[in-house]
């Protein structure tokens with residue numbers, strides 16, 4: 441099958457199968473060989489790798505992955521794409537396509553079956569409507585991972601990279617930076633896709649840390665604290681956390697912890713680093 445990175449070949453496949461794009465599935469297919477090669481190079485795919493692709497579409501990036509990786513597992517929700525993928529990937533015997541919703545797949549089991557439980561790479565042009573649950577699901581369920589290299593909305597890529605004191609900084613930045621080192625590797629304009637998305641896109645590589653960069657007694661507690669802080673972004677931490685149901689801390693306890701950390705009582709969550717959130721969580725838990 442011809443290289444689908446070339447726009448004319450994608451158009452031919454879409455016409456042959458009279459494919460109707462499903463907006464609800466976030467379908468924007470890549471039609472730029474330079475971008476596809478850039479993604480392969482950034483993910484450093486080699487014949488040793490087992491790769492999970494989320495949302496193969498008509499199989500464009502899957503073809504590039506199949507050429508470079510040892511094994512590719514591609515999970516696609518839209519059943520109308522399955523016969524197309526059988527056709528466009530017929531030349532490869534190292535690709536398995538699974539017709540499922542990625543949010544319902546037991547990825548740990550898949551990694552066990554396909555790669556003996558050894559770390560995989562995730563590479564995807566993600567459906568933008570579920571970017572955050574996909575990334576958080578991969579990290580929080582402890583899937584053995586080397587890296588995640590993904591196309592996302594540009595604004596979301598920025599959020600993952602930002603540090604304290606910017607308006608993009610938030611719960612997603614902290615969660616990503618706890619598990620991985622983020623690096624934006626390319627900005628991708630709408631004309632590299634069919635149909636064109638309404639937003640700019642970026643490719644970001646998240647390289648999984650072997651050990652988190654901060655010491656925290658209870659990850660769940662720290663993330664509950666982070667979520668509560670950014671849910672009430674405009675409030676001081678003392679007022680925001682003191683009110684938050686579920687955390688069971690009083691204003692006074694927050695005030696005492698902030699004082700112990702040498703921070704002013706008026707401080708807001710958006711100015712705290714990951715290290716400071718870890719410290720705050722550890723102090724509050726020790727009380």
Ligand code: SAM
Nearest residue numbers: 465468469470495496497516517541542565567
């Ligand atoms: N990889 C292809 C490419 O680059 O041309 C398609 C990328 S397109 C942005 C996203 C793909 O994810 C679509 O094929 C869509 O049907 C699929 N998708 C959407 N939601 C999904 C889900 N919950 N689970 C698995 N695949 C999903």
